[in-house]
Every structure is written in structure tokens, then in C-alpha cells.
Amino acid sequence: MELRTPKGTRDLLPPATKVWAEVESIAREVFELYGYREIRTPIIEDAALFERGVGEGTDLVGKEMFSFPDKAGRRLTLRPESTASVCRAYVQHQLHLKPHPLKFYYMGPQFRYERPQKGRYRQFHQIGVELFGGAGGASYYHADVEVISLLVRFLQKFGLTGLEVKLNSVGDRESREGYRAALVDYFQKWQGTLSDDSKRRVLQNPLRILDSKHPDDAPAISGAPEITDYLNSLSRSHFDAVLNLLTDLGIPFRVEPRLVRGLDYYTHTVFEVVSHGLGSQDAICGGGAYANLIKQLGGPSVYGVGFAIGEDRLVELFSEESKRRLEGIGPLIVAPQAQNSKYGSAYEMDDAIALCEKIRAMGVPADWTMGRPEKVFKFAEYLNSRFVIFVSPDWGRTQVVSVRDMESKSLTTTPISHAIELWRSLHLIKREGRDD
Ligand code: HAM
Numbered sequence: 001m002e003l004r005t006p007k008g009t010r011d012l013l014p015p016a017t018k019v020w021a022e023v024e025s026i027a028r029e030v031f032e033l034y035g036y037r038e039i040r041t042p043i044i045e046d047a048a049l050f051e052r053g054v055g056e057g058t059d060l061v062g063k064e065m066f067s068f069p070d071k072a073g074r075r076l077t078l079r080p081e082s083t084a085s086v087c088r089a090y091v092q093h094q095l096h097l098k099p100h101p102l103k104f105y106y107m108g109p110q111f112r113y114e115r116p117q118k119g120r121y122r123q124f125h126q127i128g129v130e131l132f133g134g135a136g137g138a139s140y141y142h143a144d145v146e147v148i149s150l151l152v153r154f155l156q157k158f159g160l161t162g163l164e165v166k167l168n169s170v171g172d173r174e175s176r177e178g179y180r181a182a183l184v185d186y187f188q189k190w191q192g193t194l195s196d197d198s199k200r201r202v203l204q205n206p207l208r209i210l211d212s213k214h215p216d217d218a219p220a221i222s223g224a225p226e227i228t229d230y231l232n233s234l235s236r237s238h239f240d241a242v243l244n245l246l247t248d249l250g251i252p253f254r255v256e257p258r259l260v261r262g263l264d265y266y267t268h269t270v271f272e273v274v275s276h277g278l279g280s281q282d283a284i285c286g287g288g289a290y291a292n293l294i295k296q297l298g299g300p301s302v303y304g305v306g307f308a309i310g311e312d313r314l315v316e317l318f319s320e321e322s323k324r325r326l327e328g329i330g331p332l333i334v335a336p337q338a339q340n341s342k343y344g345s346a347y348e349m350d351d352a353i354a355l356c357e358k359i360r361a362m363g364v365p366a367d368w369t370m371g372r373p374e375k376v377f378k379f380a381e382y383l384n385s386r387f388v389i390f391v392s393p394d395w396g397r398t399q400v401v402s403v404r405d406m407e408s409k410s411l412t413t414t415p416i417s418h419a420i421e422l423w424r425s426l427h428l429i430k431r432e433g434r435d436d
Contacts, residue, residue, distance in 0.1 A: 008114070008122025015327045015384065019315060020125075022326040023158075024107055027127050030154045031105040034146065036129055039104040041085040047075040053084030053297055055264025057205045064112040066122075078111035083265070083290070083306060084297075086130045091299035100133030101143065107311070119281030119313050128287075128308035132294070141241040143305050144269040144289055145249070151285060151307055152251050155273065160317055162276035163284070165252065167243075168259040170207075170227060170266050171235035172291065179230035180206060190220035207260045213280070226257035238268050267291040269305065275317055284317065285309040328430050330385030331365035332423050335376045337390040337402060351391045355401070355416070364423050380406055386426055389419055 005011055012020060028038070047067045054061050066078040079085055086104055089095070095102055107127040114120055129150065131143050148165065155163060170176060183206035191199060195214035202209070210221055231239060246253055253271070261270045270288035278284070287307025294302040318326070334356050336348035352368045359366040369379045380388050390402040395416070403419050404411045 008116035019323050019326045026157050031129060034150045036103040036105040039086055039106050041089050043079055044076045045079055045085055047077040049084050049088055050077055053293060058262055058264055064114055066111045066113055080112045081110055082106050082128055087293050087297050090294060091297050096300050096302055102132045105129045119278055121312060125311040126308040127311050128306055130304055130306035132302055132304045140303050141238055144242050145245045147305050147307060149249060149251055163273055164254060165271055165273050166256040166259050167253045167271045168256050169231060169235060169239035169268055170260055170270050171231045172267055175231045175235045179227045182225045186225055194220060210258045210260050211262055228257050242269050261288055265290040265293040277317055284313045325430060329426055330383035331367045332359055333380045333385045333388045334366055334368045335370055335390055337392040351393055351395060355391050362420060364420050387422055
């Protein structure tokens with residue numbers, strides 16, 4: 001039997017892994033700029049956490065969880081998202097006793113049993129943040145705005161075009177009850193034309209119908225009531241304050257009155273970032289505030305807000321050029337200059353290894369190979385290396401080597417120190433280009 005990755009999962013190979021690692025390192029840099037610190041939670045959690053936190057009526061919990069009993073019969077789930085896990089950790093470790101606002105970031109694999117397609121995997125990866133505290137340290141709407149501005153600043157690092165921040169408010173519980181009743185009334189009139197899934201949801205969870213991509217539902221959805229007409233004064237003023245501050249800060253967004261998001265814990269501000277370059281799976285980020293989740297999980301009443309970016313989808317948006325920039329440049333390649341035999345003997349490799357060690361000691365990456373020049377150049381190309389150093393046995397005395405520039409194909413004799421400088425200056429140029 002041929003063994004392959006399980007359905008909906010992928011191997012990530014170099015050089016793609018380098019692009020991913022760079023994205024994650026930029027995320028750490030930007031998040032830490034805003035005072036966020038890393039949290040790591042287990043990949044398995046009690047199934048009840050998501051049932052209680054995300055909501056039993058959601059697709060995520062109802063259809064998409066990888067759940068299984070362990071050997072002792074405990075019901076475990078591979079985490080389908082991390083907000084519930086971070087909130088569980090907040091409650092478990094009594095983090096409400098720490099000074100607020102309290103800010104966390106995380107990155108790692110998530111699991112959803114969905115039908116795989118481009119941009120949709122069963123194991124995918126999120127980079128996310130959660131901010132706790134609202135009134136205890138920052139007002140609620142400031143918390144929402146900070147999270148969105150952090151998100152925009154992070155995404156700007158990749159020079160992407162065609163991104164849009166869609167924003168809405170789902171209000172507090174009271175506002176949502178009024179809206180829910182209006183939706184039930186409205187969709188009942190459309191019962192005859194709705195898709196089967198949506199028919200079932202009219203009484204159970206009418207907000208979810210707004211998320212439906214089924215063509216039969218489109219006419220009903222297009223005329224559905226908008227939640228902004230049902231916000232009570234507290235929810236309305238919260239939302240207005242968010243819109244005003246985002247505008248003052250020059251952060252671009254579009255209010256999308258039917259954006260409701262697929263998870264039950266949201267209150268007030270919700271948002272998504274969509275890309276016009278991604279086809280049907282166009283959301284690269286989803287987020288929002290949750291005023292009741294910590295309490296629902298057994299903690300005190302604490303306001304939270306956060307987002308999660310789909311790293312797989314983010315990377316799919318990168319141009320070839322920006323991927324190459326994130327990959328960076330390969331190591332200096334050192335190969336023996338054939339002296340005694342045609343292609344370099346094992347003895348001559350001693351010189352190559354010794355020179356590699358010297359270069360590495362100076363903090364510059366170096367790798368070695370041997371063989372015919374064409375083979376050496378193939379190796380350099382594969383590692384995206386610009387320079388190959390051919391070393392002869394007297395390099396220790398002369399400190400001089402032959403350097404082949406893979407781009408111009410020129411071969412020059414030069415001091416070792418110069419070869420190292422060449423690598424360093426190229427590396428710097430690449431890194432500076434990163435912030436374009
Ligand atoms: P979500 O909208 O379910 O929100 O997921 C966030 C992002 O994860 C999506 O916008 C998408 O880019 C990516 N994603 C989701 N499912 C898949 C999949 N099957 N394959 C590839 N990418 C996927 C949450 O998970 C919330 N926890 C976000 C949040 C944090 N809200 C508050 N704090």
C-alpha cells in the first residue's frame with residue numbers, strides 16, 4: 001500500500017517552509033510591538049470545551065470536529081480553533097488576577113473535518129491573537145480597534161493588494177434576541193425557496209442562514225433585515241465608537257451589514273479580511289469580540305477580542321517575487337577545487353569542511369558538496385545560493401579562493417573575507433526589501 005498524507009493534510013517542504021517561518025517571525029515581531037506575548041495550548045482538548053464555547057448549533061461543532069475517545073474513554077477533540085482554548089487557559093490559570101489588558105498570540109495547526117479544496121484543508125494553520133480586559137485596563141472599543149489595527153499593520157508587511165477589512169456589529173445579547181426574532185419572521189416567509197440546510201435553521205439558528213453560500217438562499221438573504229437596525233443604544237454607541245476611531249486612525253474598512261460569522265461566541269464587533277485573489281475560500285482572517293465567553297467557561301465576566309489568520313491562505317496570496325524575498329538567500333557553497341583528481345578527492349574535502357567551519361564561525365551560513373562543477377552548480381541552484389567557493393589546499397596560507405557568481409556566471413579569485421562580505425551585503429538587501 002502506498003502511504004500518503006491523510007486527506008486534507010499536506011507536507012510543507014523547503015523552500016516553502018522558509019516562507020512560513022518568515023511569516024511567523026514577522027508575526028512575532030509585529031505582535032510583540034503591540035505588547036502581545038505567546039501562549040501555547042494543547043492540540044487536544046476536552047470536546048466539551050468547543051461544544052460549550054463555540055456552540056453546539058454551529059457547523060464547526062456539529063459537523064467539522066475531529067473527535068475521538070482516548071483509551072480511558074475521555075472525549076477529546078483536535079482543536080478546530082484556538083479562541084476557546086485560550087479562554088480555557090485564562091480561566092484555568094486564574095489569569096483575571098493578572099494586570100490587564102492581557103494580550104496573547106498563538107500560531108499552529110488547527111483541524112476541521114471539511115471537504116478539502118483549494119484554500120481549505122483538514123489540517124490548516126492559524127496565527128492569532130486574543131486581548132482580554134476591556135474595561136479593566138482599556139475600554140471595550142479601544143480593545144477592538146487595537147486588534148484591527150494590529151491585524152492591518154501585520155498584513156501590510158507583505159505588500160498584498162486586493163485585501164479588504166469587512167466589519168459589522170452583532171450587538172450584545174439583547175440586541176441579537178431582537179434581531180433573531182426579526183429574522184425568524186422574515187425567513188419564515190421564504191420557507192418555500194430556501195435550501196434544505198437553511199430551512200432547518202429558520203427556527204434553530206436563523207443568523208447562520210446569512211452565512212449560506214447556497215444559490216437558493218441568495219434572494220432571501222439579499223433582502224433580509226440588517227442587524228444594525230436592531231442594535232440597542234449600548235451596542236450602537238460601541239459600534240459607532242469603533243467606526244470613528246478606525247476612521248481617525250486612517251484604517252480602511254467597509255461595513256458589511258450581513259456579516260455575522262459562524263461561531264456563537266461573538267458579541268459586538270466582528271470582522272473578516274477577504275482577498276479578491278482567492279476564489280471561493282476568500283477569507284484570510286476572521287475575528288471579533290466576545291463579552292460572555294470567559295463567563296460561559298466558568299470564569300468571571302471579562303471582555304475579549306481577537307482574530308485568527310489562515311496562514312495557508314495568506315501564503316497562497318504571495319507573489320513569486322515576494323516568496324523569493326521571504327525565502328532569503330542560500331548559504332555560501334564550498335567545494336574542493338579539483339587538484340589531484342578530476343572531481344575532488346575525499347582528502348580535498350577536508351579543506352572544504354574546514355573553510356565551511358570558519359565561515360559559519362563568523363555567523364554566515366555555509367554548506368559543502370563535491371563533484372563535477374555542473375553538479376556543484378546544481379546543488380547551489382537547489383539551495384538558492386548565489387556564490388560557490390572553490391577551495392584549494394593552500395587556502396589556509398593564501399586566504400584566497402575562487403568564487404563563482406551563479407547569476408553572472410563569472411569566476412573570480414578573491415580573498416575569503418571578500419566572499420563573506422558578498423554574502424552579507426546580499427543578505428542585508430534581501431532583508432531590507434522585506435518591509436516593502
Ligand atoms: P474562523 O473564521 O473560523 O475564526 O477562522 C479564521 C481563519 O482561519 C479563516 O478566515 C481562514 O483563513 C482560516 N481557516 C478556517 N478554516 C480553514 C480551513 N479548513 N482551511 C484553511 N484555512 C482555514 C476562528 O477560528 C476564530 N477563532 C477567530 C477569532 C479569534 N475570533 C476571535 N479571536
